Amino acid sequence: MKYTETAPKLFMNTGTKFPRQIIWAMGAIKYSCAKVNAELGLLDQQIAQAIMKASEEVMEGKSDSKVIVDVFQTGSGTGLNMNINEIIAERATEISGKKVHPNDHVNLGQSSNDTVPTAIRIAAVKTAYELLIPAYEKIITSLNKKGQEYNDIVKSGRTHLRDALPVTLGQELLSYADAFQHDLGKLKEILEYVKELPIGGTAVGTGLNAHPEFQERVVNEINKITSMGFKPANKFRGLKLLTDMLMLSGVLRTSAVNLYRLGQDIRLMFSGPMTGFNEIELPSQEEIAGSSIMPGKTNPVTVEASLLVSAQVVGLDHAIQFASMLGEFELAMGVPLVGYDLVMEETLLAEAFSKMSDLVINGMVPNVEKMRRYAESSPSLVTIISPIIGYDKASQIGKQLAKGMSIREALRELGYKDEEINTILDLKRLVKPGFPAK
Secondary structure, eight states, X not given: OHHHHHGGGTSOOSOOOOOHHHHHHHHXXXXXXXXXHHHTTSSOHHHHHHHHHHHHHHHTTTTGGGOOOOSSSOTTOHHHHHHXXXXXXXXXXXXXXXXXXXXXXXXXXXXXHHHHHHHHHHHHHHHIIXXXXXXXHHHHHHXXXXXXXXXXXXXXXXETTEEEEEEEHHXXXXXXXXXXXXXXXXXXXXXXXXXXXXXXXXTTSSOTTSOTTHHHHHHHHHHHHHOSOOEEOOHHHHHHOOHHHHHHHHHHHHHHHHHHHHHHHHHHHHOOSSSSOOOEEOGGGGGSOSOSSSTTOOOOHHHHHHHHHHHHHHHHHHHHHHHHTOEETTEESOHHHHHHHHXXXXXXXXXXXXXXXXXXXXXXXXXXXHHHHHHHHOGGGGGGGHHHHOHHHHHHHHHHHHTTOOHHHHHHHXXXXXXXXXXXXXXXXXXXXXXXXX
């Protein structure tokens, strides 16, 4: 494997290897291209069958140890394409007993410039369907279930990390379910764009040295393998621009930010038990020691691991943005890195969503009385009488409350009877639209 042996001397040698999904996608492309070329009469049938068999072995992971080129290589991904071509040619030669050439046979009708951009799109879509979308659905289901279960559990709302009007734990959880549901909808929408494959564009998008029917036929074969509804792309756009991948990464970055916010809220509610909020318990987090020096300490370890995932996804998205700008005229120059980073984003988020669902959200137990005490103690309850006495007077009473006067005492001074005060301070009325003071 001449190219594969020489290339690492010129590429980086960081040990960063292509993920299984991209190697699988390269195998699927080589299988489909060999089949189409044979059907078009451009490739010897015996050689084509041998290439297809060798490509299947690549898809099955039998050749992973031979994919040695670093992700940090030539921007078109030629290193990966030739590494795969040589692996398949060598194995196909063994299978057929005929000399199979990595360029003349395995790479027939192709260029690195169209195969690798095609492979990273296939890998991104495959990872989304097999790992990420199920994980989105899982965390959305968990948040919706717990949100409905705890929709009557009243707690203090907080703005600027200061006491605010009451909300329910369910309202907080359902808001995150809604956010992730929107993210999932946008993900599915953008995947339809990413499904457009530029295979058949060869070197610059014209399709020179490929059969006129090559692109459509190869895409059809890939769909037979994946059943994922890939489509022919504008080949020029697919070779020169990776902004469809950038759009997909943008959705993942947004979800990472939503996950980060959810994790921070959970950490604060779990803080304590004596000097923090202590509003919830997370039983699963007690399974391992929270400290190597403080016995019995419990930390929100799964939540914090998810925050690290969020940070990494945001960083990878920025790398994809930068890499998507690399290139001029007919070719993108950040292909290997964009493919690697995007699959990594999807894999990380899928794992975080799943673990947060199983170990955090599903096991969350509210400290109901603690939440209620906080809600009833908030000086912001003065807001409920503001529509009656006006904002300025209510603001003055709010200052009195901050000094220790209870909301009940303030309402009595305004002439309210105890039964009226009980009605006004019915917390479940305060977490809905309306004017409870009237």
